[in-house]
Amino acid sequence: MDYSRITNIKDPLFKQMHQLMQDIFPPEEVLEFDLWKEPLEDPGIRVFVAVHEGKVVGATEYRYYEDFNVAMTDFTIIGQAGLGIGPFLAQKRLDDLQALAATNGKKLFGMFAEIYDPYRVEHYEFGGIKPMDPYVRREVLAHLGYKRLDFPYVHPSWNNDGEAVTGLDLCFLPMEGERIELQSDLIVKFLKRYYTVLSNKPESWYKMIENLEAKVNVGLLAI
Template identity: 60%
Template sequence: MLIYHRISSIEDPYFSSLHQLLQTIFPPEEVLAYELWKEPLEDPTIHVYVAVHEGEVVGSTEYRYYPELRVAMTDFTIIAKPSLGIGRFLLRNRERDLERLAEQSGTTPIGMFAEVYDPYRAEDHAFGGVSPMNPYVRREVLSHVGYKRLNLAYVHPSWDHEGAAVSELDLCFLPKDEEQASIDASLVSAFLEGYYSALPNKPEEWLNMMEKIRASETIELLPL
C-alpha cells in the first residue's frame, strides 16, 4: 500500500531519503542543497509529497498553485521503482490536491506548467539508472497526459545558485482546453518571473529569453 505523505520540514524523517533520491535521479545543477530546502518546505504554497511503501520513499512530487494566474506548476515527479503504480498514484493525489487548492482560492484553473528533459539533448543523464525516469519515457508520459511544448528556445537558471543556464529542457503546458493552440506570452513571463524569483543569479541566456517572451503576444503550443 502506498502512502501520500507531505514533507514540510527538513526535520521530517523522510526528508533525508527524499533528498538522496533527488541527488540520485537529477543532475547536480537541478538539486537544491540540503540546508536550502528549509524555507521552501516551510512555505505553505509549496507542496512536497512522497510516496511511501513499507516505510521506504519510492516516489515524490512537488507542485504549487498560483491563484492569481490560475495555473499550477509541477516542479518534479520521481518514480523510484517500477511496477508499484507510483506514477498513477502521484498523479491522482496531485490532481485532487490541486482541485482543493483551486476551490479554496475561488478560482478555476486553466492549466499546469511543467519542465521536461529533451532526450535528444539530455542523453548523458542516467537518472539514477531508474527505468521509469528515462527521459524518453517521461516525455511520452507527459504527451499522453496532454502536455504541449511551448515553441521557444527554453533555458532556466540552475538550482545550485551558480547562475548557469540549463538548456536541456522544454517548458510545457497542460491546458484545460485540449484544443488550445497557443498561450498568452504575458502569462508565461509572469509565471517564470515568479517561479524563478528565488534564484538571484540569472544567466544572460535566461534574461534574453524573457525579453523575447515579453515582446510577444502569444506563444504557440506544439505537440510533445
C-alpha cells in the same frame, strides 16, 4: 500507498526522500539537505511523498499560483518500477491542485512543467531507474496532455551562478479542452515569479523574456 506531505526537514520521511533524490538525480540537481528547511516550510511549496510499506518510493514538488490560477510541477520522482507510483502521484497532485483552485473560487487553468529533451542532449543519468528515463518521462507527459511551448527555453541554473541551462522545454498542460496557444503575458509573469529567488540569471534568460514580451501568444506543440 499513502500520499504524505512533508513540511519539515526533521520529518523522518524527508531523510528518505532526500536519499532517493541523491540516488536518482545528478549531484548538481540535488539541493543540500539543510537548504531544504525554508522551501519545506513555505506554505506555497507543496512536497509530497508516496509511501509504500513504510518506505518512500516516490515524491513530487509543485506549487499553485492563486493570482495566475496555474500550477508548476517542480519535479516527480519514481523510485521503483511496477508499483504504479507515477499514476498515483499524478492523480493525487491533480486532486490537490483542483482543491486549491476550488478554494480560490476557480477551476484550475493549467500546469507548467520543464522537461528534458533527450533528442538534443544525448546522455542523462537518472539512477538507472527506467521510469525516470528522459524518453519515458517525455512520453508520459505527452500522454497526460502536456504541450511544448514553441520558443527556445533557457533555464537559469539553481546554483545561482548566472549559468544558462539548455536542453529543456517548457511545457503546459491545459485543463479546459484543446488549446493551440497560450498568452505570452501569462508565461512571462509566471517565469518572472518562479525564478524571482535567483538573483543571478544569465543574459540569455533576459533575452528570452524580452522576446516573449514582444509576442501576444505562444504556440502549443506536440512534445
